[in-house]
Structures are given as structure tokens and as C-alpha cells.
Amino acid sequence: MKNHDCCTPNRSRRDFLLKSASGLGALSLLDLFGAAHAQPAAEAPNLGSLGAGQIPARAKRVICLHMLGAISHVDTFDYKPTLARMHGQDLPQSVRETQRLSTMSGGQSAFPIVGPLRPFKQRGESGAWVSDFLPYTAEIADELCFVKSLHTEHVNHDPASKFLHTGFQLAGRPSAGAWVSYALGSDNRDLPNFIVMNSGVSQGVPQDAAIWGPGFLPSHHQGVEFRASDDPVLYVNNPQGIDRADRRALLDSLAKLAALQHEESNDPDILSRVSQYEMAYRMQSSVPEVADISGEPKAVLDMYGPDVMKPGTFARNCLIARRLAERGVKYQTIFHLGWDLHLAIKQNFPLRCGEIDQPAAALVMDLKQRGLLDDTLVMFGSEFGRTPFAQGQIDNPLVGRDHHGGCFTWWFAGGGVKRGYTHGETDEFSYNIVKDPVHIHDLNATLLHVLGLDHERVTFRFQGRDYRLTDVHGKVVHEILA
């Protein structure tokens, strides 16, 4: 929350001087008002700050499936027979070199290789390797584009997750979804542009709203979190004794007061708040409609698996994500927690995979049969990968794998990316990248590119400099685009 008397944050000092000097300051203020609340959002479409993409878009929306805590790439997609062959032997020092390890395994005297926990097979016509842990994903391998050469600098969840979603390791930068909302606006005036859902149990992995925060962008671009319940947004319903007309009258009066306050302070947060009140008003009908899956045929529910009947599961969230995509929501991030298996990976990894495999594959195929995969980009992965070597003793049944940022795998589907394609390659230990590295900044640059945005030209001036999602980095990975 900003001090309303401290500044005029929505215009630069120079702008302000120029506008006051030419006597237009007052007029533009009036404009701002006219746009903001004379029965506003119902009429004016929200096309975002750019009005239109800078390049032709390949997709209109994104669904990001983030396995928070870091899914093991060596047990899912990055098949390395060497690891099975050398199970129990130390990862050669020449491979590990002097790379930073987390403090959790950094003190180990030995780094014994743990082979893939289950066998891999080549799948579909593309012949992509997918572990037996993911039979449903395996079945749709020909729809997917694997990038096996993602890498990040970070070795811990919190900075790595913020880096993945906001392009920076500390809190305070806008999340990719907020950037997209800011740049491109909305395709459905009744729902937020950026929605976040969570499932699973964190097991101590930190996760906070800064990952889907608006940073310095106007605050209404922040991701709206849907709760794990049949009633995804708290208090969106009218309390007893208040009907919709009362609510409308209240909002109208409130908007008038806000207008007065804004005239005094010129604080853009006031406009953000008013627009959010209006959004909440419209969400009173749109959210229950989205959350109500009673109209879904059994065959569709069966695709997502039995968990879909339980609110707050990954399966239910995937179904809701499809329903939101259908309704034009631009950006969704769905977290599934519980992947941070430093301990007892053999026991827990099958459970986690069971929770996400069928729903993720179903989401892709359900979008596809509705013709939505064509303009929706689905992406699946983690903030980093996991080590091919053991954390703890190799013969301990509760052995785990530690964090590994040097290489990890994401898959993409739809949205103008290649089908049945694999990009990038790691060494025989799945520890280092040997071909076509893709940095997190490159991932974000590509993501924006797919949506019709030039990551170098989507900027916001804050504290005297132009910020962007990819800072001064990022290269679009054209190789994966169809």
C-alpha cells in the first residue's frame, strides 16, 4: 500500500511537469476518471497496455503446471542408461566438478549414483523416453515437446521458484502472469486474467504469494488464488440480507468516494481497488459457475481420474483449469506440492506421480478434443531438477535425491510448439547440459513470444528504470516452435 500523499506514481516527474505546464494535467486526470468508473468495465474491453501483441500470437493463454519442490527429471523424462549401469558407484568428480551443491548434500563424502527408480520406455511415434511412473503422460508423448536442457542458477526452492515465475530470485517483481495481464488484458471481463491453484502438501517447501504477485505493476494484475474447495473464492457471495442490487448501489457509492480520493492523491492503487471491487461483483456469478462441475459428463470426469471428484486435488484443478481456459482466462499457474524428496523418494515418488500423471495428460487431451490446445500453451515442470546421486546413504531404504539446477526437463504442449519433439541434451549422468541449453530467462522469453509479446519490449518504468520479465537476458527458443 502506498502513501497516498507521497507521490504521483503513475506519471514520471518529467511527464508531470510537461503536462502541468501545458495545462493538460487536469484534463488527463479527468480522462483517467472517465475510463475508471463511469460504468466502466462493462463497456470498455480490457486490451491491456499494449492493445495488441507485438508479434502474431501462437497462443492466447497459458496453463503452467508447476511441480513445486522439484520433480526428479532423472526418474521421469531424462533417460540415462549409464545411471542404471553405475548404480551405487560415485558420480565422477570430473562430471560434478566444482558446481555448487545445496547445503543438504554438500557435506557428503560420497555421491553414489541412484539409477532410475523405474524402467523407461520409448513412447509413441516420436520415441520419446518416458518412465513407467507416468503411464498416462507416456501415452500422449507425441503431443508433447520436451526440453531437457533447462537450467537455473538457484539451488533452493524459494529463490528458484521466484526466479522461474518472476525472473528474479527475490520477492517484488511481477509474475509472468501479471506481465501478461498487464500487456494483453483480458479475454473474459467476468474472470481474473491470472488465476493460481494449489494442491498437495508442502512438506516445508516455502511458497508465498510473491510468486504470483504483481510486483510494481498495478495490483489488480496479481494472480487470484482459487482455494482448494467447492467455493474457490472466499466471501465472494453476498452475506445474508444483502442482495445484488444493494451490492451494486454500494459499489457505485464507493466508486464516487474513491474518485474523490484519487483526485487528491492520484494513487493508481485506488483505481486498481475499484476495478477489483467490480471484478469481485462479476465473480459472484462467474466463479460459482466455473467451480460447478456437475454438468461435466462422466466420460470427461473419468479422463481426469477418481481424484477429480475431490475439490483441491490436482485432478480437480486441472479440470477447473480447462474450464477457465474455455472461458478465456489468459494465465493460470497450478502448483502441485510435495516433490521435495530428499528423503524416502522410493516411497513417495510413486504417490506423487500417481497424483499428477493422469490429470495432466487428461488436461492436454481434453483441451485438444475441444480444439483449445491449438491456442493454449500447457507447460509442465519444476523450479529445478534433482541430483542423479543419492542424498544420504545409498543402501538406506529412505534414500532421496537433492536439488539440481544444472539441468532439468520441462514439457510443453499446444500453443504453436512442436509436437513429439525433444530439444536439448544432457550428459550421460543427466548432470550437465551438452547441447542447446535453455535458461529460465529463455523459457520466459519464449513464453511471452508464444503469446505475441516481445520480451524485450514489454517493459514497465519503475524507480527510474525500465523493468522486464527477462531483465537483460533471455533468448526465444525458436527451435521448439512449430
Add this chain to the structure above:
Amino acid sequence: MQDFVFFLGRFHVLALHLPISIVIAAVALDFLARRPRHAALAQASPFLWGAAALSAVLTAALGYMHFAEGGFSGPSAEAHRLWGSVTALAAVAAWWLARGGDRAGALRLGAGLSMLVLVSITGHYGGNLTHGTTFLQEYAPSFLRGLIGAAPRRPPVTSVAAADPYLDVVQPLLEQRCGTCHNDDKRNGGFSVGSYDSTLVGGDTGRAFVPGNIEASEALYRTSLPPDDDAFMPAEGKTPLTAQQVAILRWWVAAGAPRDTTVGAVGAPGNVEPLLAAQLGLGGAAAVTAATAPSATADAKLVASLTAAGLLARQVSQSDARLVVSPSAPGTAVEAATLAALASAAAEIVDLNLAGTGLDDEGLRAIGPLPAVTHLRLARNSLTDAALEGLAASPQLTHLNLYGNAALTDAGLDALGQIATLRELYVWQTGVTASGVAQLRARRPELVVDFGAQATTTAR
């Protein structure tokens, strides 16, 4: 106080026009007054010369104030100051002569003509300061250039490969965009593009062009900043370099700032060559326009009419004004007004999404032909086979989504197979049968017919 002096000094460039025009007027008047018919004009002569003297002294004084700002050095600046001072003094003398009795004498005329020469010389040097010393030479015929000792005009370039990267490309470009403030006489910021050496050396804030190092080249940095940045060049709202011109300079720096050679010998990549051709006036303009697609804006009235009808209309991109249209609240039913708005905008729509809007055959017919549409999303409506005949009028249709239109049958599917441009067809949850889909797939193997996930995936 100093600032106020500088402030006044800037009026020099306004005031200087007074002595020039008044001197011309006074000399002309003196000549005219020699003829008996206009003898009466002679009475005005002292007044005019007085005005000339006054304005000349004032202009010179303002000139000294302007000079005090700094940034003026070199022969033209010195000469301008010297000749300006002389002109002011001479104007006072001319006024003194004009007050004397001999109003039409030879001495007076001589003094008048001398004044003309003086203001011309002063004005010329002043002009060199603001426009650069080569301002007059630039389009001068070669024989004139020879007379004034300027380098002969470069022979016209006939091919990109034969052009000199510095003399034909970079030097004229810099002269045009930077030369007015950064020349050998008016070295704003200590920088001049007057010669190859001074161009590379740069000014007070660093080396302007570092051969082979784009990052270290101050001029490339400054010209690439956002226009509202304090350090952006050209300053003060002067015409900025185009993106193409910056690209040319980057190429030149990356190539090591070559001179006395040819573009052919240096080598220009495919994306730079059309830019060079355009810069050299060799007709690369068309290629450049295509490469840097200009911005385009959709017809505002059309967009407003779609908006008023409850639709969201987006441009394909900032450089493509064709429209992507969907309901602004997806899933709301279409009304007659919506259909009418769509009909009037039909020619501009490339992507139309009317999924789940209750659209029926009559509604689709009301929209009429969609000649530009490539993506047509009509899922979850109540369309029948009959409605699909109109799609033949969409010669660019590649993506057609009809899933959830229960009344659609194999007959309609067969008709859709006739649309040669079609690449993706969605018919899940329709009356279409598996055998109908199989037949279509056999007939059109390149057409992806999606018949639902259950139908396409094998049993696990």
C-alpha cells in the same frame, strides 16, 4: 544569474535575423533613393541604418552571451565571433555616415555594400555553426565544390557491394542525423562527426564508436535508449535515427568500423543488406518495409461497433490490423445485434470464436460470408449440416471447430472435406460417426480430424 545570461543568449538565434534584413533593406533603399522618382525615400535612410546598428549591436551582445554557454569552438566559431563583432562596429559607422549630409554619395553606397558583405560572411559562419560546415556543399554541383575547395562529390553508388562503408554509408548518415550539433565547429559534448577520426574518438562521455565492440560504443548506446531518456540522442526532439539506421551503425561497428574499402569486401549479412540498399537509395525500401512491419491500426469505428455488440475485438498484432473476435463474456448468447456487427466486420476477421453462444444455422447465415477467416470456433452450438454450406465462402479457413454441435452428421462432414484449405477439424460430441471420420481421414490424410480423446487413445 549565469543561467539568465544563457537564457538571454539563446535569443541570439532570433535576433540575428534583424540586422541581416535591415541592412539589406537599407542598402536597397539607398540605391532606390538615387533615382529622382524615389528621392523622398532618402529621408528614411538614417532611420533604417540606425535600426541596423542598434539590432547589430544587440545581436552581437546576445551572441557573446550565447557563446559563454560553451560548446562552441573551432574556426567557424572564432570567425563568427570576430566577423560578428566587426559587423556590429561597422553598422554603427554606417549609421554615423548616414546621418551626414552626403546622403547619396559613393562613400555611402560603398559602406552599404561593405555591410552586405559583412553580414553575409558573419551569417555564413553562423550557419556553419548550426547546420555544419558541409551544409551548403552537400547538394552543390561538383564544379562549385571544386571552386570552394571541398572534396568532390562522391560518384553515385550503383551497387551495395561497391559502396564505401564509411564515406558512402556511415558518414552521410551521421552527417544528416548528428552533424548539426556535432561538427568540427559546434562540438556539443566535445563530439564531432566531421572526420573519421573525431567520429571514433567520441566526446566527453566516452568513445562514440569502438571498432568491433558494440557494447562499448557510446553512440550506439545513446541512440538505442528510449526517446524519453535524458541521455538519448539526438537530443531535444531532433529526428531520431530509425531502427534501420541504428542497425546499420551496429553492423559497421561490429565489422570494425571499416573505411577505404567496399561493403562487398567487408561483407554484409542478409538482413543488413536491404537496409544498406535503402540507405544508399538503391531501392531496398520495399524489403525494409517488409522486414520491419509498420504498425497498423484497425478501424476504430468497426472495433467500437463490435464492442458495443458485446464482442471483444483484438488486432492480430500491432502490425496486423485484422481482427480476432470473441464474446467479451464467453458463453453469453449471441443476439441479432451481435450478428449484425459481425456481418459488417466480416471482411476483417481472421479468428472468430462463437463457442457456446447458442448460434444456430440462421445466426451463422446472418453473419454472412467470412472471406478472411482462418480460425472459426463454433463449438457447443446448435448448427446443422445445412449451415456449413456457407463456409465455402471462406477460402482461407484452416481451423474449424464444430465439437458439441449434436445435429451435425456424416453428410456435413463429407461437405467439409471439400474445403481444400482445411487442416484441423473438431467434431467430437456431434452426430458424426467413427466410420464417417475414417472415410474423411482416408480421403484427406493431411487433415487432422479430432473425434475426441477416447476415440483417439488406445485402451490402457
